[in-house]
Amino acid sequence: MTKGLENTWRDVPVTEVCGALHLHTTYSDGGSTVHQLIGAAREAGLDYIIITDHETMAARQNGYEGFTNNLFVAVGYEHNDADQKNHYLVIGPANVTGIKGPPQAYIDAVKNDGGVGFLAHPFEKRKFLKNFPSYEWTALSATGYDGIELWNQMSEWLEHLRGNAHLYHLFCPRKFLHRIDAAHLKFWDAQNSRRFVSAVGGVDAHTMRYAWGPLHLTIFPIKVELKGIRTHLYLSAELPRNDIASAKQLVMNALRDGHGFLCNFRRGDARTARIGLWDNAGGFFLPGKTDRQIVLPAVIRVCLPQAGFVKLIHNGLVSAEARGRAAEFKITTPGLYRVEVYKQKNAWIYSNPFPVGAYPLF
Ligand SMILES: [Zn+2]
Ligand SMILES: [Zn+2]
Known part of the structure; x- marks a missing residue:
């Protein structure tokens, strides 16, 4: 994978x-x-x-x-x-x-x-x-x-x-x-x-x-x-x-x-870590602000230089988890999505969020 x-x-x-x-x-x-x-x-x-x-x-x-x-x-x-x-x-x-x-x-x-x-x-x-x-x-x-x-x-x-x-x-x-x-x-x-x-x-x-x-x-x-x-x-x-x-x-x-x-x-050195979103219309989105509409369903993909414990946060709550150097999360509902990565109990990476949908998001 x-x-x-x-x-x-x-x-x-x-x-x-x-x-x-x-x-x-x-x-x-x-x-x-x-x-x-x-x-x-x-x-x-x-x-x-x-x-x-x-x-x-x-x-x-x-x-x-x-x-x-x-x-x-x-x-x-x-x-x-x-x-x-x-x-x-x-x-x-x-x-x-x-x-x-x-x-x-x-x-x-x-x-x-x-x-x-x-x-x-x-x-x-x-x-x-x-x-x-x-x-x-x-x-x-x-x-x-x-x-x-x-x-x-x-x-x-x-x-x-x-x-x-x-x-x-x-x-x-x-x-x-x-x-x-x-x-x-x-x-x-x-x-x-x-x-x-x-x-x-x-x-x-x-x-x-x-x-x-x-x-x-x-x-x-x-x-x-x-x-x-x-x-x-x-x-x-x-x-x-x-x-x-x-x-x-x-x-x-x-x-x-x-x-x-x-x-x-x-x-750990996080250089080369990649966190992005691909939507159903073939669009690619970086974490952060966007003026383009994200068409659901979408996929958030995470690729890391070293293995970690990856958490997907949706509207402030953990909604999915994965371990390893890569992760894929399917998104089917609007809201605020972001990624956190841990090494054991210590935080390594926090992404900026992907705002999916119209404000207010939740
Ligand atoms: Zn100060
Ligand atoms: Zn200061």
């Missing part, structure tokens, strides 16, 4: 790029310079990174946007309210907005300025850490944002700390990245029942230094940070190396329209 599915995919022209976003540098509160970050990203073999320092696009002003060998570097920023809540990841606008609230005002301002925006770590908890309060998204009735940061590497790691950190947490930080929590998934699915809302995975890289008695160490060295949560995108064309603005727009469009999936690299 795997061979058959690989042959099906051979006819589909997609260019996959794998990257990391939500990265802080010394231009705000990160511990790595842009130079160190770019070096680590190149070493990790990433195709793109998106730098999002707090309230500044200094990395762009200093000429870091563009290609460095095979790596494409884009610069956005992370915005927040006057009271530090409601963090918003912004990519692509001309300027940093000066609007400090309400969130709907800066969501709209970012869009009008040509940017795309994602709610950052909207439901992070951190209830055990006095020094690291959580910064949730509180403006739940706001709308018009392009997507949400469904998986935040730093949030999940911090949530596993209870009281004093154990050395194990500090030396093996990626061991504590298990899965996206239920609150994020529930909110995301509910938003997608009404309109398309894409998902991205964020690193929230800070290269934090930590003092443990006399011991000073960097918990997540930048090289390690870039080997966790990644966002893979399916592009309609190769990134044009001689045209930075067009390359950036291609990446932004794919992020906004959700053409791709999130992956935890710690559980």
